Amino acid sequence: MAKSPSPPIHLIVMLLVTYFLCTVGKSNALTCPLPPELATKLHVDPVAIDSASTDYGNIVHSEPAAVLYPSSIEDIQRLVKSSYNCPIPFGISVRGNGHSVNGQDMARDGVVVDMKSLRENKTGIKIRVSRNHLFADVGGEQLWIDVLHTTAAQGLSPVSWTDFLYLSVGGTLSNAGISGQTFLHGPQISNVYELDVITGKGELVTCSKRNNSDLFDSVLGGLGQFGIITRARIALRSAPTKVRWSRAFYSNFSDFIRDQERIVRGGHRDVANYLEGSLVLDNGTPTEWITSFFHPTQLPQIMSLVKTYGIIYCLELTKYYFIEDIESEIDQDLQEVFKQFAHVPGFIDAKFVSHQEFLTRVPNAENESQTHPWQNLFIPKSRISDFNVGVLRDIVLKRNITTGPVLFYPLNRHKWDAQLSAVIPDEDIFYTTSFLHTGGIDNWQVYEDQNKAIIKFCEEAGIKIVKYLADYTTIEEWIKHFGSKWTTFRERKAKYDPKNILSPGQKIFNGV
Ligand SMILES: Cc1cc2nc3c(=O)[nH]c(=O)nc-3n(C[C@H](O)[C@H](O)[C@H](O)COP(=O)(O)OP(=O)(O)OC[C@H]3O[C@@H](n4cnc5c(N)ncnc54)[C@H](O)[C@@H]3O)c2cc1C
Known part of the structure; x- marks a missing residue:
């Protein structure tokens, strides 16, 4: 009797994965056949599901059916293609570092791609020079803290940052990425030369202002709706050596904003590389926010100002400088600027710190309670x-x-x-x-x-x-949010993610 041929191994694996996800997963969204390469990388255990069901906000909780821990870009592409080719596509969200605060990185009943597993292969940041342009090719999964360390080791630095660096490159480029350098250099999305993106059809596309510019423009600030950023080419400059970091207090709101605006309008271009401001409130402002900068003995006087005025305002300015710059001259420039400002006299403080110390000023702290x-x-x-x-x-x-x-x-x-x-x-x-x-x-x-x-x-x-x-959670709110950009946003969605697969946690197209 002739022996019947045994079914190919990949078919068995595929059937097993499908069966597993359909029966063990909490949703029936994953009824699609999934490629065997993903078999060991898709997790449905409670630890994986829990980790992808919360974020830094710890307010919105939404369970995916599975979490993908990719070991390559191809894994992500396979997953997106599976959904795209499926009669009932499932939602896919990318979790860069889970620092959204309203569930934007979640995918109810879909799949969350946890980019942490890609960071483990440590090859995601490469510094290059081309036609006098200095840039870093950085994986979308990389954290800005690692971009800082890798570029600083070569005496280089991106120009536009966020205040906190334990955020992924893909995550901040999907929003904007803002901080005190933005007034001068624009947000992080203004400082990207090129991207590699996996669209909602599962295609891997390289785009820039010259090449596939429509996709490039869509993805930057695009809330993860048009594609998954797998590489970003980020502009670099020589890294400053030190930073003169100063803070002054204002009791009057009009004075505070007038002096801030002088700086952003370019009035003191040569003394400000970074400008921020903050409110100091009686109840809320954490003491360490003030004492990390001002001497603790000044705290009673500062709080007495707060008691008098209800709110006081803190202007924060830095000037970057290089090894050849002379500290005393820098100080003179700063003193000249502050002389023209209407801050409360006697409450101005300044210190020299290294560039890295300045950029890492906000520590990484998470507390589940x-x-x-x-x-x-x-x-x-x-x-x-x-x-x-x-x-x-x-x-x-x-x-x-x-x-x-x-x-x-x-x-x-x-x-x-x-x-x-x-x-x-x-x-x-x-x-x-x-x-x-x-x-x-x-x-x-x-x-x-x-x-x-x-x-x-x-x-x-x-x-x-x-x-x-x-x-926002309704389409009406999103249409209002985008205003005159809505029509383009919707058309680009239809072009690059026609089956509404990507970033369902943003709640833009889910109900449409
Ligand atoms: C402590 C803290 C400090 C912050 N400081 C600043 C700041 O100074 N300036 C500022 O601008 N923002 C700041 N943010 C906000 C932060 O930029 C956003 O929340 C950002 O989305 C978080 O990055 P993440 O890597 O954790 O992204 P996630 O929360 O994981 O993802 C955010 C969104 O981006 C999408 N996404 C993630 N990776 C990719 C990718 N590779 N391709 C496509 N889409 C992707 C996700 O699907 C999701 O929709 C801060 C947030 C926290 C919690």
């Missing part, structure tokens, strides 16, 4: 005084519940590329403010209520704020 009901807004400059009265004094000061830093500083619109997907106010100068609340597991709602009250006030007062890292 905390929540982070954050809100980040862009505010048009023309309405900043109304925002001060209606929000900072009538809501924030009166409620007196704010915990954590409140950032407040201006940015230049002309440093943002209007072709990219990111949305900003329609004015030459706009402010960014960040309410970085820390709550407990049970009390985050009071902060969310305050966040909502701020939005309500702005709507009623006709202040056209734009949410940064927006957390």
Whole structure:
């Protein structure tokens, strides 16, 4: 009797994976056949599912059916192709480093791609020179802290940063990536030469301003909707050696913003490489926020100013310098600038730190018993005084519940590329403010209520704020958010991710 041929091994593996995911997974979304190469990399165990069901915010929790730990870009491509070719496609979200605060990196009943596993192969950052351009080719999974260390070892540095560096390159480039350098160099998305992207059809495409520019523009600031960034070519410059880091206090809001605006308008271009500002509040401002800079003996005087004025404002300025620069001359320049400023006399402090020390000033700390009901807004400059009265004094000061830093500083619109997907106010100068609340597991709602009250006030007062890292949940809200950019955003989605597979956690196209 003739022996019947045994089925090929890959078919058996494929059937097993499919059966496993269909029966053990909590959803029936993964009824699609998955390639055998992914068999050992797709996890459905509770540890994997739990880790992908939460994020830094610790407020939104949403379970995927499985988590992919890719060991190559091809693994991610295989996964996207499987979904694309499936009669009922499943959602795929990328978890860069899980530092979203509203579930943007989750995929209910779909698959979360945990980029951490790609970081393990340690080959993701390469420094190159081409036609006098210095740049780093960086995997989308890489953390900015590692970009800093690798580039600094060669005396080089990207020009635009975030305040906190334990964020992935793909994660910040999907938003904008802003900090005190943005007024001068634009956000991180303005400092990218080229990308490799896996589209929602599973195609790996290289794009830049010259090549597939429409995809390039879509992806930068595109909230993960058009493709998965697997490589970004990031502009580099010589790294400064040291930083003169100074802070001054203001008791008057108008003085504070006038001096900040002088700097972003270029009035003191040669003394400012970085500008931020923040609010100091009686209840909320963490003591270490002040004492890390000012001497602890100054704390009582600073707090007495806060008691008198309710809110005081801190302007933060840095000047970068190189080995050949003379410290005393730098100091003279800074003193000249501060002489023209209207800060509270006697409360100005400055120190020299290394460039790396400055960039790593925000430590990496996570606490599972905390929540982070954050809100980040862009505010048009023309309405900043109304925002001060209606929000900072009538809501924030009166409620007196704010915990954590409140950032407040201006940015230049002309440093943002209007072709990219990111949305900003329609004015030459706009402010960014960040309410970085820390709550407990049970009390985050009071902060969310305050966040909502701020939005309500702005709507009623006709202040056209734009949410940064927006957390909208309905299509109507997103259409309003994107405004004149919506039609292009929707058309690009239809072109690059026609089956609405990518980044369902942003809740933009899921219900459409
Ligand atoms: C402590 C802290 C400090 C912060 N400081 C700043 C700051 O100074 N400036 C600033 O601008 N922002 C800041 N953020 C916000 C931060 O930039 C965003 O939350 C960012 O999305 C987090 O990066 P992540 O790598 O953790 O991304 P994730 O939360 O993992 O992902 C965010 C979104 O991007 C998508 N995504 C992730 N990787 C990719 C990829 N490779 N390709 C395509 N899409 C991808 C995800 O699917 C998701 O939709 C901060 C956040 C925290 C928690």
